[in-house]
Structure formats: C-alpha cells, structure tokens
Amino acid sequence: MITIFLQAAGAPESSMMPTLLMMGAMFVGFYFLMIRPQMKKAKQEKNFQESLKVGTRVVTTSGMHGRISQIQDDGVIIETLSGKLKFEKAAISREFTQQRFPDNSEEEKK
CATH class of the missing domain: 2.30.30.100 (SH3 type barrels.)
Structure with a gap:
C-alpha cells in the first residue's frame, strides 16, 4: 500500500503538465462563456442608461x-x-x- 503512494508521488513532473494545461483551458473557457458576456452586457446597460x-x-x-x-x-x-x-x-x-x-x-x- 505504501509503495503505491510512493510511486504516485515519485512522478509529479510528468503528470503536472497535462493538469496545468487542462486548468488553463478551463479558465479560458470560463472567460469566454461567462465573464466576457457579463462584461459586455454591463457595458451595454451603462451606455443605455447614459443615453x-x-x-x-x-x-x-x-x-x-x-x-x-x-x-x-x-x-x-x-x-x-x-x-x-x-x-x-x-x-x-x-x-x-x-x-x-x-x-x-x-x-x-x-
């Protein structure tokens, strides 16, 4: 049982890169699907209120x-x-x- 944890902990460099890439892709996806449309809508509302x-x-x-x-x-x-x-x-x-x-x-x- 202890050998399994040691083997998994012994190779952090090879498994770290795909995890970072996946997290980066998720952040980019959240930006384009959630954050950017909210910012665009807020800008439109502000322009409407000023006009x-x-x-x-x-x-x-x-x-x-x-x-x-x-x-x-x-x-x-x-x-x-x-x-x-x-x-x-x-x-x-x-x-x-x-x-x-x-x-x-x-x-x-x-």
Whole structure:
C-alpha cells in the first residue's frame, strides 16, 4: 500500500503538465462563456442608461411603464398614469420605441 503512494508521488513532473494545461483551458473557457458576456452586457446597460433622454418611454425592472419627465444626477423622474415617481437610472430595464407604441398626438394629426 505504501509503495503505491510512493510511486504516485515519485512522478509529479510528468503528470503536472497535462493538469496545468487542462486548468488553463478551463479558465479560458470560463472567460469566454461567462465573464466576457457579463462584461459586455454591463457595458451595454451603462451606455443605455447614459443615453436616456426626456420624453423617452421606458419600463423599469419592476414593470412600471412611464415616460421620463426629468433627468437628475442621482436618478430620473418617470411620469406614470398615477403620477410622477423617482427611480434610479439602474432601475430602468428597457425603452419602448415609437414603432411599437406611437403617440396619440401623431394619430390625431393625420
């Protein structure tokens, strides 16, 4: 029994290289499958939050629909059907487009 452990411990140099290569390949795989997409998504969210403008229709992460009425340093004020509410910029999840939800004022002009 002791000879088996000695034989396994006697050859660490030959078995170390494939183990290091496998660990390196796993790290590269994790980087491209998990870390890089998260960084890309975070960058897109930051650009979206910086590009918000007054009058844009948005949806918050909690599902509130409204229109941005003011942009402040510490957040935005969103006008909903029930009144005006203040949210952090990070709480805005997506924007509605004019093609999906056209203004009533444009329909009245036609």
